[in-house]
Amino acid sequence: MWLGRGSRGIAGYPCGVSHAGPGAPRTSWGRAAVLVLGIPLGLVALAFAFALWVPSSGPTEAATVDATPVSDVTPAVPSTTPDPTTAPPDEPADEPTAEPAATPTGPDSQSPSSATGRSGRSDANRANPALDVVWRVETDDPVFFITVDDNLRDQAVADAALQIVRENQIPITAFLTTNYVGDDGDYFNEVTSFGGSIQNHTVTHPFLNSAGSDPYFEICTAQERLAAQFGDTPWMMRPPYGEPYFSGADPSAVEAASANCGVNRIVMWSAVVDNGKVSYNPGTTLQPGDIVLFHFWDPKFAEGLQMILDIGKANGLSPAPLEDYL
Numbered sequence: 001m002w003l004g005r006g007s008r009g010i011a012g013y014p015c016g017v018s019h020a021g022p023g024a025p026r027t028s029w030g031r032a033a034v035l036v037l038g039i040p041l042g043l044v045a046l047a048f049a050f051a052l053w054v055p056s057s058g059p060t061e062a063a064t065v066d067a068t069p070v071s072d073v074t075p076a077v078p079s080t081t082p083d084p085t086t087a088p089p090d091e092p093a094d095e096p097t098a099e100p101a102a103t104p105t106g107p108d109s110q111s112p113s114s115a116t117g118r119s120g121r122s123d124a125n126r127a128n129p130a131l132d133v134v135w136r137v138e139t140d141d142p143v144f145f146i147t148v149d150d151n152l153r154d155q156a157v158a159d160a161a162l163q164i165v166r167e168n169q170i171p172i173t174a175f176l177t178t179n180y181v182g183d184d185g186d187y188f189n190e191v192t193s194f195g196g197s198i199q200n201h202t203v204t205h206p207f208l209n210s211a212g213s214d215p216y217f218e219i220c221t222a223q224e225r226l227a228a229q230f231g232d233t234p235w236m237m238r239p240p241y242g243e244p245y246f247s248g249a250d251p252s253a254v255e256a257a258s259a260n261c262g263v264n265r266i267v268m269w270s271a272v273v274d275n276g277k278v279s280y281n282p283g284t285t286l287q288p289g290d291i292v293l294f295h296f297w298d299p300k301f302a303e304g305l306q307m308i309l310d311i312g313k314a315n316g317l318s319p320a321p322l323e324d325y326l
């Protein structure tokens with residue numbers, strides 16, 4: 001159902017290591033009673049034996065109480081201090097839930113017209129829970145997919161785009177960078193409310209394979225924050241700048257962090273709309289299964305949306321929920 005650069009099963013890192021306390025050493029003191037009866041050395045022997053007996057018998061059981069904590073669980077998420085200016089006030093202490101609440105899926109659930117919406121997993125996803133890197137969807141359905149990244153910059157632009165989304169009931173998959181969501185949560189809720197969903201685009205938008213980047217913090221913490229703010233735990237992640245996939249650097253750390261944080265689709269793209277222009281890779285026009293990248297901050301976001309709808313219409317294609325195909 002998708003075209004990836006190889007399907008990778010990720011062994012990943014252990015989510016938690018439980019250290020049981022050492023077994024309590026137990027000492028048996030079946031020391032025989034001291035028998036000293038009526039001889040001149042009896043009192044001396046009794047005192048000597050008593051001196052040996054007293055300190056070794058009384059406290060033995062009490063001393064074997066295991067003081068080791070019941071469990072010493074290593075969290076999957078590194079204990080990086082979140083930015084207090086951006087962290088939601090009610091950030092949950094719990095691990096992110098890898099599996100969102102089950103969405104009823106009927107026989108039509110994979111139909112392009114049946115929008116799962118808001119992060120429900122499709123049957124295709126449930127059938128293949130292993131991590132995959134997706135550049136475009138391999139499908140014969142007359143559909144393409146609209147994804148929008150990052151954050152708002154201009155409210156008038158955002159409003160004009162929302163108007164087009166609303167009029168055309170476009171299922172938008174929004175990849176949000178949590179440090180920049182700010183007060184725009186309502187906007188992102190509404191713009192994804194037509195069969196779309198909110199997904200992971202990290203906390204700070206770094207190059208995930210750069211020396212100073214911590215993929216666990218970037219991916220896992222974004223999972224927690226998006227779940228806390230929007231009520232759905234993402235399962236797609238778009239790496240900022242498409243890295244390390246464009247450069248060909250080793251993606252193992254990014255993929256291990258993704259898999260351990262509940263992400264099983266790393267979503268790239270096969271077409272870009274930027275500043276009123278569209279480019280395709282591969283191909284020269286919109287094709288079934290193309291994943292189109294937009295940015296919320298593009299000053300021509302609204303014009304670009306209308307343009308891709310028109311191109312899709314000319315090619316017999318309609319935007320569909322990406323969730324239903326991954």
Ligand SMILES: [Zn+2]
Nearest residue numbers: 149150240241
């Ligand atoms: Zn981005």
